[in-house]
Amino acid sequence: MDRLLQDLRYAFRGLNRSKGFTAVAIATLALGIGVNSSIFSLVNAVLLRPLPVEAPEELVNIYGRTATSSSHxxxxxxxxxxxxxxxxxxxxxxxxxxxxxxxxxxxxxxxxxxxxxxxxxxxxxxxxxxxxxxxxxxxxxxxxxxxxxxxxxxxxxxxxxxxxxxxxxxxxxxxxxxxxxxxxxxxxxxxxxxxxxxxxxxxxxxxxxxxxxxxxxxxxxxxxxxxxxxxxxxxxxxxxxxxxxxxxxxxxxxxxxxxxxxxxxxxxxxxxxxxxxxxxxxxNPDFDRTLAPAGMVLMGAVGLVLLVACANLANMMLARSSTRRKELAVRLALGANRGRLIRQMLTESFLLSLAGGAIAFLVAGWLSSIIAGLQPPLPIDLGLNISPDWRVLAFTLVAASVTGAVFGLVPALRASRPDLVPALKDGGDRDTGKGQRGGLRDLLVGVQGAVSLVLLVSGALLVRSLGEANRTDVGYDVDRVAYLGLAMEMNGYDGAASAVFYESGRLRLRELPQVEAVGLASRIPLSLNNNGFGVFIDGHQSSGSDEPYRVDGAQIDEGYFQALDLRLVSGRGVEPADREGGARVAVVTETMAQRYWPDREAVGQSFRTSWGGTPYQIIGVVEDYKVDTPGELPKPYIHIPLPRQSVFANFLVRTATPAPELVALLERELRTLDPELVFLETGSMRALADVRLFPIRAGAWLIGAFGALALVLAAVGLYGVIGYSVNRRVRE
Structure with missing residues (x-):
C-alpha cells in the first residue's frame, strides 16, 4: 500500500510538471471514451436496460405463433x-x-x-x-x-x-x-x-x-x-x-x-x-434480430474512434518516455527494479485514463441528449430514455481501465529497457524519433489516419446511398402529394356519418385551386403501418397447403390512382359502384400480375383470401410503385374497394404546388366540417420518404461525425506529440 501511494504521488508530480501533455491526453481520452459511452447508452436503452418494475428477471413473454411460422x-x-x-x-x-x-x-x-x-x-x-x-x-x-x-x-x-x-x-x-x-x-x-x-x-x-x-x-x-x-x-x-x-x-x-x-x-x-x-x-425476438446487428455496427464504429484515441495516448506516452531515457537509465544504473519502473509508468497511464473516463461520463450525458434529439418526423415523440445509468458508468470505467492498461503497457515496457550507455551520455534524454520507438510512433500515426479515413469514407458512402435513395423514382411525385390520416371512429363518427364526412371532405378539397386530385385509402404509401392479405392463388400453393401467401395491399376509392398519378396498364380501376355492396374485385400491380400469371392476362383471373368468402376477381393492373420504402424492389400489391361506410381512411391529395406548403390549408378546410377534428397524422409524401430514410440519414450523420472526430483526435494527438518533443528539445 505504501508503494502504491508513493507511485500515485510520483505520477501526480510527473503529470503536473507536464500540464500540456496531461491536458491533451485527458481531452483525447474523454472524447474517445465519451463517444463510446454515449452510443452504449443508446444500445443499453434499446437492448439491455430491463423494465423499471419489481424483479424483472422473474418476468416471461408469452407469444402466439402458428405451426407453420416461426414469428412471435x-x-x-x-x-x-x-x-x-x-x-x-x-x-x-x-x-x-x-x-x-x-x-x-x-x-x-x-x-x-x-x-x-x-x-x-x-x-x-x-x-x-x-x-x-x-x-x-x-x-x-x-x-x-x-x-x-x-x-x-x-x-x-x-x-x-x-x-x-x-x-x-x-x-x-x-x-x-x-x-x-x-x-x-x-x-x-x-x-x-x-x-x-x-x-x-x-x-x-x-x-x-x-x-x-x-x-x-x-x-x-x-x-x-x-x-x-x-x-x-x-x-x-x-x-x-x-x-x-x-x-x-x-x-x-x-x-x-x-x-x-x-x-x-x-x-x-x-x-x-x-x-x-x-x-x-x-x-420482439423477430425485431431484435435487426436491432442487435445495428447496435453492433454502431459500437464497432465508435470503437474505431476509441482506437484512434488510444493510439494517441500510446504515441504520446512513447514520446514522453523517450524524453525520459536518461532519467530511467540513471535509476536503473543505481539499482532500481525494472518492474517498479513499469508500475510507476502504468500508474501514470491509469491516472490519465481514469481522469479521461470521469470527464467521458459527463461527455456521454451531453452526447446522449443530442442523440435523443435525432428523432424521425413522426406524429408522436419517441419516449426512449437514453440517459446514462449505472451500466453506462460501469462501461465507461471498464473502457478507461482497459485503455490505461493496454495502451500504457507497451510504452512502459519499451521505456524500462533503455540502452544504458547512450542514454547516460549528455543529451541522452533527447527525443530523436529514430529507431524502434520512432518506427512504432510512425505506425501509430498511420493507424490513426487509416481509421479516420475508413470512417470518413463510410460516412461518404452512406451519404451517397441517401442521395441515390432520394433520387429514386417511387412512381409518384412525393413533393406534390399530401396526406391527411383520419380515424373517424376516434372522432366519434359511425359508418354512415363517416361516409358523409369523407364525401364532403373530398368535394371541399377538390374545389381548392391548388388541388388537382383527391383520393382515399386505408393505407398511405411509405407509411410505417402495412396491411397484409393472406391469399391463395390456384396453381401456386402446394397441394393441400393451408398457409396463404402474404401480399401487402390497401383498400382504395375511385380517386386513389389519380391522386398518385398512377397509370393503369390494363383493365379498369375501382369505381364508385364497387364500394357500395362489398364487390369482390381487385386491382393488382404489374409485378404481381407477372409473378402469378406470367403467361396469360391477369385481368379476369381470381384469388381467394384467408378470411374466406367469394374469390376476388382482378379487374385491372396498375403500374408498379413504391409502397414500403423508396429503395425497395417492385413488389406484388393488391388494391380492393374501400367500403363506403369505412370509419378509417386517409385523404391523398395531389397538388399543383409543393405539398408541404398546403398541408395546413388542407387541415383547415376539413376542420370547417368538424372544428374538433383530430388527425392521426398529416404531411407530405416527402416527409414519409424522409421517415423511411431516417436510418440511413442518421447513420450517415453519426458515422460521418465519428470520422471527423477521429480525424480531429489524430490531428490533436500528432500536434501534441510534435509539440511535446519540440518543447523538450528547446536547448538543442
Whole structure:
C-alpha cells in the first residue's frame, strides 16, 4: 500500500510538471471514451436496460405463433384468459396493446398514445401508482362500462400541469368521458421502450378505444375482440413463482395451447405458444434480430474512434518516455527494479485514463441528449430514455481501465529497457524519433489516419446511398402529394356519418385551386403501418397447403390512382359502384400480375383470401410503385374497394404546388366540417420518404461525425506529440 501511494504521488508530480501533455491526453481520452459511452447508452436503452418494475428477471413473454411460422405474434383475449386461469407456474399473467386516441380537454383536442391493459397489468409488474390506485377487477366485468384511466407521470405534469387534485378529473377520449383514478410512478412509461405511454385504459373499453394494428386473422369486427379467439391483438407477460424456471413455464403453456388446439380446432388448430424470459427480449425476438446487428455496427464504429484515441495516448506516452531515457537509465544504473519502473509508468497511464473516463461520463450525458434529439418526423415523440445509468458508468470505467492498461503497457515496457550507455551520455534524454520507438510512433500515426479515413469514407458512402435513395423514382411525385390520416371512429363518427364526412371532405378539397386530385385509402404509401392479405392463388400453393401467401395491399376509392398519378396498364380501376355492396374485385400491380400469371392476362383471373368468402376477381393492373420504402424492389400489391361506410381512411391529395406548403390549408378546410377534428397524422409524401430514410440519414450523420472526430483526435494527438518533443528539445 505504501508503494502504491508513493507511485500515485510520483505520477501526480510527473503529470503536473507536464500540464500540456496531461491536458491533451485527458481531452483525447474523454472524447474517445465519451463517444463510446454515449452510443452504449443508446444500445443499453434499446437492448439491455430491463423494465423499471419489481424483479424483472422473474418476468416471461408469452407469444402466439402458428405451426407453420416461426414469428412471435400477439395473442387473443380468450387465449389470455385460459393461460391465466390454467397456469400453476405463473403467479399472474397480464396483457397489453398500444392505441392512439383523440383526447379533448378544456376545449382543445390532440392525439395521444396509451396502452389498453388487463386487470393484472400493474400487479404482475409490481408497479404501485404514485397517486390514486390501479384498476380493480370490477372495472373489467362488463365491456364498455368502466371509462377510467391511469395517467403517466409525465403526461400528468405536462398536459395537466401537475394538478394536485388530478384524481377524479375528467377528460374526453374519442368522445367518451373518462375519469382519472391514478398516476403512474415517474420511472414507469409502459411496455414499449421507444414510445412512452401517456395513459392506461382497461381492456374492457377496447371497443370504445379501438386500438390499431397488432391483429392477425379471423375477426369479423372490432366488437368481437374480447370473445373471439381468431383476433390476435394482445401481448402477454407473466411472472414466475419462486423457484420456477422458464423451461417449466414453457412446457406448461405448450400443454395448455395443445389442449386449446383440440378444444377449438376452428381457430386454434395451428396455434402454438412461445415463452421467453423477458430479459432475453428487447422489443420482439423477430425485431431484435435487426436491432442487435445495428447496435453492433454502431459500437464497432465508435470503437474505431476509441482506437484512434488510444493510439494517441500510446504515441504520446512513447514520446514522453523517450524524453525520459536518461532519467530511467540513471535509476536503473543505481539499482532500481525494472518492474517498479513499469508500475510507476502504468500508474501514470491509469491516472490519465481514469481522469479521461470521469470527464467521458459527463461527455456521454451531453452526447446522449443530442442523440435523443435525432428523432424521425413522426406524429408522436419517441419516449426512449437514453440517459446514462449505472451500466453506462460501469462501461465507461471498464473502457478507461482497459485503455490505461493496454495502451500504457507497451510504452512502459519499451521505456524500462533503455540502452544504458547512450542514454547516460549528455543529451541522452533527447527525443530523436529514430529507431524502434520512432518506427512504432510512425505506425501509430498511420493507424490513426487509416481509421479516420475508413470512417470518413463510410460516412461518404452512406451519404451517397441517401442521395441515390432520394433520387429514386417511387412512381409518384412525393413533393406534390399530401396526406391527411383520419380515424373517424376516434372522432366519434359511425359508418354512415363517416361516409358523409369523407364525401364532403373530398368535394371541399377538390374545389381548392391548388388541388388537382383527391383520393382515399386505408393505407398511405411509405407509411410505417402495412396491411397484409393472406391469399391463395390456384396453381401456386402446394397441394393441400393451408398457409396463404402474404401480399401487402390497401383498400382504395375511385380517386386513389389519380391522386398518385398512377397509370393503369390494363383493365379498369375501382369505381364508385364497387364500394357500395362489398364487390369482390381487385386491382393488382404489374409485378404481381407477372409473378402469378406470367403467361396469360391477369385481368379476369381470381384469388381467394384467408378470411374466406367469394374469390376476388382482378379487374385491372396498375403500374408498379413504391409502397414500403423508396429503395425497395417492385413488389406484388393488391388494391380492393374501400367500403363506403369505412370509419378509417386517409385523404391523398395531389397538388399543383409543393405539398408541404398546403398541408395546413388542407387541415383547415376539413376542420370547417368538424372544428374538433383530430388527425392521426398529416404531411407530405416527402416527409414519409424522409421517415423511411431516417436510418440511413442518421447513420450517415453519426458515422460521418465519428470520422471527423477521429480525424480531429489524430490531428490533436500528432500536434501534441510534435509539440511535446519540440518543447523538450528547446536547448538543442
Amino acid at each position: 405474434d400477439s395473442n387473443s383475449y380468450p387465449n389470455y384468459e385460459d393461460y391465466r386461469e390454467q397456469t400453476e407456474n405463473l403467479s399472474g399473467v397480464m396483457g397489453y396493446t398500444n392505441f392512439f386516441a383523440n383526447l379533448s380537454v378544456d376545449g382543445s383536442s390532440e392525439l395521444v398514445i396509451g396502452e389498453l391493459v388487463t386487470e393484472d397489468y400493474f400487479g404482475v409488474l409490481g408497479v404501485q401508482p404514485a397517486a390514486g390506485r390501479a384498476f380493480v377487477p370490477e372495472e373489467f366485468e362488463a365491456p364498455g362500462t368502466s371509462p377510467v384511466a391511469v395517467l403517466s407521470h409525465a403526461f400528468w405534469q405536462g398536459r395537466f400541469g401537475g394538478e394536485p387534485d388530478i384524481l377524479g378529473r375528467t377528460f374526453r377520449l374519442n368522445g367518451l368521458v373518462y375519469t382519472v383514478v391514478g398516476v403512474a410512478p415517474q420511472r414507469f412509461t409502459g411496455m414499449f421502450p421507444a414510445v412512452a405511454a401517456q395513459m392506461w385504459i382497461p381492456t374492457s373499453m377496447v371497443d370504445e378505444v379501438d386500438p390499431f394494428g397488432n391483429q392477425r386473422g379471423g375477426g369479423t369486427g372490432a366488437d368481437t375482440r374480447l370473445v373471439e379467439r381468431g383476433r390476435h391483438w394482445l401481448w402477454l407477460k407473466g411472472r414466475m413463482r419462486p423457484g420456477v424456471e422458464v423451461q417449466q413455464v414453457r412446457a406448461e403453456l405448450e400443454g395448455i395451447a395443445s389442449r386449446l388446439s383440440s378444444q377449438y380446432p376452428e381457430t386454434n388448430e395451428l396455434e402454438r405458444v412461445a415463452v421467453l424470459a423477458s430479459s432475453d427480449v428487447a422489443v
